[in-house]
Amino acid sequence: MISFIVTARNESPPVLAATIDSLLATSAAHAREIILVDDSSDPPVELDRPDLRILRNTWPTGVAQSRRCGAALASGDILVFTDAHMRFAPDWLEQMLAHVDSGALLCASWWDWEMTRPLCYGGEFLWCAERDYHAGRTPGLTFRHLTRFPGAGAVDVPMVIGACYMILRCAYDRLGGFSPFFRVWGKSEQDISARAWITGVGARCVTGARVAHLSRKQFPYPVRWEEIEFNQAAMARTVFAEPVARRMEEMLRPLPNEVETWLAEADFTAWRAQVQSRRRLTDAEFFRRFVPNAPECFTREEPPPLP
Amino acid sequence: MHECSAAPAPPVSPPPPPVPGNLVVTVIDDGDGSKVTGITVQIQGPQNSSAPTDGSGQASFRGIPTGPYTITHSDPCFTSATTNATVQPAQTATADLHVRQIHAVLQIKELTYSGNNVVEKDTTGNFSSPEWVDGRAQADQAPVSYKRGQNVAFTAKFKVTTAPCRAEAVAVKGSATFGSASLEWTGTVTVNPGDTEVSVSLTSNNPLPNAVGIFEASDISWQMNPVSKGWAAAGATRNVLYVTLDNPSGTPNYWTLLDVSCRAAQGETTVSGLISKGFSGLTGRAISRKRDGHDLTYWNPANTCTATNTALLLAAANGAGQCGSWAEFLIDMYKAHGITTADKILIVRTQAAFAASSEGFLVKHWVFDHPPASAASAYTHFVPPQCRTGVPLPGQHNASPPPAFYNHFIVRADGKFWDPSYGAGPFADQKAWENAAIDGLFRDPPAAAPPGTTLQTGFDKSLNANTNILEFWNLTTNTKI
């Protein structure tokens, strides 16, 4: 069975309904469930469709936690995570399913809303060294869309992007799912994609699977830079080993005071241990392969720390 | 002699060309008998040709081969037509081609009212627009409500059953009679060739009658007139129309409230009149809820009668309400006409008595056995067996309401008391109500009462017509009357 996990917060009701209807129409031939996580929309989501269950949070937990919540409820052996403002080509699901047994984290090719032109085929990591909120930049791992058609089938990509991801349940569990620490929005794709490569799951773009995403000028809910910066710092502390984790965190500083407070309140120990215990790729290999402008200190192999 | 020396034969003269003829076709619009100019006429026969009609509506074909011709046109703005003519040599044949111009034909499709007070479907939500829809059963067309003396406005949507071939202005007209008032709605709408429907906002030329009313059979007859070619029927619409004394205030515009009050108080123009005549809608004790036709009752059935206000009475599946629901039903019925001066009156033995749940009153009719002797201001009888219920006072859809209460709600309006639960009133004062409604008081039996005693009764009203034994409390002011 396929479990679709759709996260929504203050989504326009007709757009949300169209997303769900498009999912229903394109998955009709499969055993499926749709779990819509209403992340404290105001007013709450009210939608009645077959095979649809709505999980509602009375307070905003963010995209990553909503996805985790939905995945925890899901009973399918294939998980698909999508945003709530999407359209799906008639054959997109079959295209994706043809590659899910590889165990990799899959994304679709991302098209414009009218589905007339492709926007990207996954993404690649980029390192950003500066903090300039006006320019929309924070230090850490950002990304760039891969806009050139890379070929048919499922193609390895550094990073999934495009708001529609498919993965086997067992692979998702091996990954540990989306980060349990992430707030509101930001860095989810970087985090899960990095872990997908580091743990050997891998990330691919199924180029023949077309999904359209409604790009909006602004979020229908508040997103603060502090939330994004916290997520980046949390990623640094949990995904990467020493000394990269420490060096990365130094490069993120000075962090806003509120972020430092949140970091101090969080206990990353268990999650970090889980992530590191499943490592199959060194940090240096990861940065050499997937982050073309990574700082040199991330790419050199270091001897393991002394016990 | 050589054959070549024979003189050549003179050439054979070609046969003379056939003498052509002429054909003149006149195109006539049978719609109004006028000649149609500028329409292209086509002829097919020994020669095919076409020519437009001139200012006289005539298309001329000169010097065409003789023979039979079929005459048509292909103008999309006119109905198709065919005629025949035979052209003779050196003669002008004539033919008339009869056509009709194609004008827009409209049929009323929807009405969306404005300036009205939306009717609420007895706690299940407002009736939605459009209030009239073609094809919807008449019983499902939404009722509408207006304050008296108001003009009626709506947006009328017409289906274009025949589209014109070029944009044309179509006049529309609706006519209806509501009691003494004749209302007409007139307007003009432009219909373009590709239109499938058109809308126009209209307001009646006259206002509704200046009195409360209900109009259940007043059709609005619709007509349309494309480019002044003449009026033609365009359908009819009907919405039940409730006309209220004033705009509603302080209550949802519940359907049943409107129906009961507008029906009972038809013709009323004053607050007093509405209060009195409106109440007469309850005196028959036979009210049905509009949304499902269910009886609205007073304590029937008794043990599942839990409604205590208008909304709960209208919502309850069994339609059963306690006196509070009926008091508020009456008060809200007045509020649906903008009357907010009715008060809810609580009747108790005393405040302390109910608080201690010690004393209440006996609703008529109870029979006091003699002996023992009854008294005007003492407890004298035990139940059973010395005092028992008799023929009850009937309530709303209930021949036998509960015979005893600790307290009761009635309504004071226009200086009088009204008891909607029983459809009784008006009562000029408390004494009149007590004498009409109760036979005495009850309380829990004292310790010395015989075993099996349920109640102790007394304060026989038949001995005490002039002294009030209960208290009336005005819950609007929280004061004792």
Next chain:
Amino acid sequence: MAEMQKIQFTRVPGEAPAADSLRLMRDKGGVLLVVSRTTPTPPLGANTVFSAFAPASPGAPWSVLAQVHEVVPAQPAWDVAAGPDGRPEIVYEKPGGAINALILRNAAGETQPVSAAYPLQSFSAPRFARPSGVPPAWLTAIADNRTCVAFPPAGSAAYHSLGECAEGLLVKTGVGFVYLCKTRVPGPVRGNLLSPGRIHIAALDAELRPAGPPVQLFGGIVYEFDADIIQGRLVVLATTPKGVMIAAGPAQGQATRLTSLEHALPVALTSPAIVAGPPGKAYLAALDAARVVTAEIPVP
């Protein structure tokens, strides 16, 4: 939520009485399931019988907890909780015909009026504050079909007004309370008069003053609801058009942070009730057409 995929309600064993209404409570002996049945007693009044059943002792018969006869034959709304002596106390509407008073009846059958200070007001839908099993309890009711009011456990007879509400329930948390409030919305009723509504949750401080804005708990319609604190979690159970809704979240700290999920059921239940069950479990009960059904679920 993941571990609670399906909720299976089953009939209680033995001869359960037909019931109009049901509540759950915890007393010294554990969970007690209490039902009521009102029958007319012509020519005057009606009798309401409160019967109790201990699920931990399925073989034991139902016992009569109380019988109340009233002159006015209405079916009373009521609630039950452990009194100061740990035994069941019942609060119920005393129907007056026009206005209802609230009466508190202890296990010994002694009664006291709760609403005596307000003789001109009518009270309905009495609910003891949760968690069940922690006496003494605040008591909420709806005054004049409009306002939720809270009567303190002891002392002053004056109530605190909690605001406009069709049905309310207080749940005592560590630092104050959460207040669950259902407001009516237009639409058809369930059964005779179970109105559709929306349920909001708000945090209150120890003095019942608002400590945060109300939040809508669930996007859909609810009819009736109950709640309890179970192993440090606030759990809310409500009946919905499709079945039931269960919402859960931490009872300490920010106790209005709940996650809700609707579970489809094949039958329409009434009188939903929830209480802490065996360790790690919540015990649910409801009525399926006057028959008592129960379920156990892992604490969400």
